[in-house]
């Protein structure tokens with residue numbers, strides 16, 4: 065089966081799209097019979113260098129030439145199109161055979177054409193030739209035999225000796241612009257009797273990045289995966305390319321601008337589940353942000369919005385760099401989302417050193433938990449942030465203590481009973497929270513590994529942060545009796 069790229073390869077000059085500057089000069093030269101001995105076609109891959117070389121080979125051999133265009137009908141044109149024209153020799157310098165073929169070239173170049181008017185050598189990826197091969201080629205080009213035409217093609221002209229370049233007529237092939245790609249793709253879709261949604265076509269054009277070959281390869285993959293009657297939809301192309309849908313990217317950016325962390329994470333989860341390539345995802349975010357930012361700058365110019373866009377660009381640029389070396393690539397995006405939905409970003413190098421989640425959650429709390437009401441008056445002013453944190457935490461814990469007790473019931477009721485007796489206090493010097501308990505047994509229970517684990521979960525669940533606590537025994541006056549009965553119950557349960 066022919067690939068789309070080969071099947072729809074241009075067969076004459078007028079079918080070549082996007083290289084008008086080359087086409088007009090070559091066509092004129094053929095028309096006037098003023099052909100050079102050697103041409104150099106340089107330019108990125110997929111820009112039509114080899115197609116152009118074959119058309120030129122046909123043009124100089126065509127028996128029914130019209131206005132510099134090959135007819136594609138005469139014996140020579142047909143033979144070249146079929147690939148069995150004896151006087152067209154194509155050499156791939158990148159292949160192992162390249163050197164042997166150049167040696168052969170040197171021996172055979174002097175013989176006259178067998179069936180055509182000109183013997184044509186197309187040397188693809190010519191920059192790959194070895195030094196001896198270049199020397200051999202140079203000698204031939206310096207004193208070109210009659211009726212021989214060399215067409216050298218390369219993606220890296222800087223690797224070709226100047227002595228060679230100076231003996232050729234050079235043409236630089238440009239990357240195709242979007243209009244040219246669009247024109248070509250539309251033509252192929254029409255010939256294949258397919259239909260495509262405009263948005264889907266636009267994505268293929270973008271994915272081609274100026275290369276006909278790349279764009280056509282994508283189109284071919286999409287077509288081969290679909291039924292004949294089916295219209296090619298945006299989603300089909302996105303699937304093939306492993307892209308996140310454009311709508312998804314747009315809503316993701318909208319959420320980031322709003323600072324909606326939860327929903328941003330939801331979208332990220334969907335992206336990951338969908339098997340979307342995360343680097344692509346970042347690239348698409350950056351492309352979309354760039355578009356939105358530019359239109360903001362051009363129109364309203366709201367500086368607040370522009371600042372937000374710049375922040376997104378900065379975070380996702382960092383994420384894309386970090387992702388390459390990260391053991392958990394998605395983490396880089398998660399950090400970017402977290403930073404973008406916080407007022408005070410986390411410094412990645414220092415902030416993640418210890419207890420990253422706790423630190424992150426605490427930051428989140430700082431930003432988003434409403435101002436604490438009934439906050440106990442501070443006895444002494446302290447500039448120590450850690451101490452102040454402990455005091456704030458006590459206030460928040462007190463506020464949520466009832467729901468913590470309730471939630472503890474699902475682990476066991478006696479834990480609830482113990483917790484019900486606990487008095488909270490911030491130890492400002494140590495920067496920890498003190499649980500004042502009624503007995504050694506309670507202290508032991510609360511400080512056990514298992515209970516710490518349970519409480520840690522309950523604290524995060526109810527207050528949004530974990531707590532570093534220690535237990536101190538302090539028997540409340542006048543409540544001894546009650547406490548004893550309670551601890552007895554508890555002891556019985558655990559024994």
Ligand SMILES: [Zn+2]
Pocket residue numbers: 125126127128129134135136137138139140141142
């Ligand atoms: Zn012809």
